[in-house]
Amino acid sequence: MDHLELRKKLEQWEPELVKTLPPLPTGLVEEYITIPSSSSPKKLKIIRPSHPPATAPLILLFxxxxxxxxxxEQLTRPGREFAEAFGAVVVSASYLFIPEHPFPAxxxxxxxxxxxVARNAGEAFGVDVRREKGGRGRFVVGGVSAGASLAAVLAALAIERGDLSKEGVEITGSFLAIPRLVEKEILPSEYASLWTSREEYPNGGGEGFSAALxxxxxxxxxxxxxxxVHSPLYSPINAPEEVLKQLPRTYIQVGGQDCLRDDGVVYERFLKDRGVEVRLDSHPNLGHGxxxxxxxxxxxxxxxxRDTTMEGMKWLLGL
Known part of the structure; x- marks a missing residue:
């Protein structure tokens, strides 16, 4: 399946699958907004309590x-549950696609x-994540698969560039589900023995929704x-040490039969060795799901x- 076929299928499937979910919980609102960007106007999906307090956590997902x-639409299910369980404002976002827009686009x-999102959270969503303005500063950035890879890079990039700190904002948690973060060329030698899943599961594994990658x-x-692959825009493993030591607490999920499993395993050890708070959950029977x-x-x-997803986010939010 080429990229256009895959894109078309997901554009059809994901909105249809949202219709099969339980009804939107009472007290939650779903809405779409369009924001400016350097490429073209961008649509975001917002899932939030109908009247969130200014101290509500903010979760940005890719x-x-x-x-x-x-x-x-892909992350509507966890988005609704995060909003209901934690009173969070959840923003679901997309990004420019390859091959039309190659790295680092x-x-x-x-x-x-x-x-x-960070600069307009107050006006757009009614929440204030600026610590200096009295906000609790709970701002989690996360994602799934490619979205998790982006979220991991963003956490380091925000520190290195300093744009958020100028606004009195910082990312306080990273939620990384089945990320791709390691390549052979950048694998630290001390973790080489941990990085075996691409050889163990070259054709993927798992069943059902955790389809083989x-x-x-x-x-x-x-x-x-x-x-x-040596750029910090590709993986935070390439970021300067002074940046790595400032990374927020990080939650990682991997599938035990996923060829990308050990990217998460290596990254967990990599962060732990730099004093970063990190947790990892492995799901032995799952592939890339x-x-x-x-x-x-x-x-x-x-x-x-589902349970580990909720517990992982709860930990990131300090609840």
């Missing part, structure tokens, strides 16, 4: 799709969204993305995925 597909586009697909993605609109099987593995 969907998955191999950097070339996916929609802002996707991450720079996501960074533009991050800045807009293959090493061949990863290689194709890299060829379309055309990244500088996360808690999103595709997770509707209702079995024990999916229930555990």
């Amino acid at each position: 969907h998955g799709g191999g950097f070339r597909a996916g929609t802002i 996707p991450v720079e586009d996501a960074y533009d969204t991050l800045l807009w 293959t090493v061949k697909f990863l290689e194709l993605t890299r060829s379309l993305l055309k990244p500088d 996360a808690y999103n609109v595709f997770a509707q099987k209702g079995d024990e593995d999916e229930q555990r995925l």
Whole structure:
């Protein structure tokens, strides 16, 4: 399936899957807004309490799709549950796709969204994440798969560039579900023994919604993305040490049969060795699957995925 076919399918499937979810919980509002960006106007999906307090947490999420597909509907399921359980304002965002927009366009586009959301949270959503203005400063940035990779980069990039700190804002948590963060060229030698999943599961694993992700697909993605894998815009592993030590607490999820499993395993150890608060949950029976609109099987593995997703976000929010 080429990128256009994948894009078309997800544009069809994801909104339809939202319709099969339980009704929007009472007291929540879903709405769409359009914001300016350096590329073209961008649509965001907002899930929030009808009257959030100014101290409500703010959660910005980026969907998955191999950097070339996916929609802002993909994370509606966890978004609704985060809003209901934690009183959070949840923003679901997209980014520029490859191959039309190769590296570093996707991450720079996501960074533009991050800045807009942080700077306009008060006026647009009624919440204030600026610590100096009395806000509690709970601002989590996360995502799934490619979206998680972007979220990890954004956490380091925001520190290095200093744009958020000028606004009195900081990212206080990173939520990273099944991210891609490591390549052979940048794998620190001390973690080489941990990075084996691409050899163990070249054709992926798991069943159902955690559909197999293959090493061949990863290689194709890299060829379309055309990244500088040594750049901090590709992976926070490349960020300066003084930046890494300032990263926010980080929650990571991996699938035990995912060829990307050990990207998360290595990153957890990498952060821990730099004094960053980090937690990792591994789901042994899953492949490349996360808690999103595709997770509707209702079995024990999916229930555990849902439970760890909620507990991970609760920990990031300090609740």
